[in-house]
Amino acid sequence: MTQEAPSRRLVVPGIVVTVAGGAAGFAVAHGSDAARPAASSASAGGGGAEGTGTGAAAGALARVDDVPADGGVILEGPGIVLTRDETGTVQGFSTVCTHQGCKVSSVANGKISCPCHGSAFDTRTGQPVAGPAKAPLPPVAVTVRGGSVFPA
């Protein structure tokens, strides 16, 4: 499948999802049936976040296909960054920057970035890799079932 272009946004009722290429995360869903790589690439037009789109189960945060392999999405409603590494492991982090509390705004090139003062966090660990933030993004427990990501 083709690699998705970085930094796309899709709006689902009540939620804005930012899709960006080049990331991974802090695993929670490792080993589940949907932790495997998706058969299709993530589609910015597919919707699916919050269980309201095409194919997401009720109560789901997003479809696994909405989290690009080696990338991530920002779910502004629940305040969760979902990342997926090259092995298909989906991970969750808080969107609240540990520097001064701004919301992170993008996921690209293995980094979750905060627009306020330039902090960036590793998509696999949540650890700060740039900027003034000293503490990692807190992990958010998520689980994957039937191709959808749920709060754990």
Ligand code: FES
């Ligand atoms: S609040 Fe995120 S870098 Fe300052």
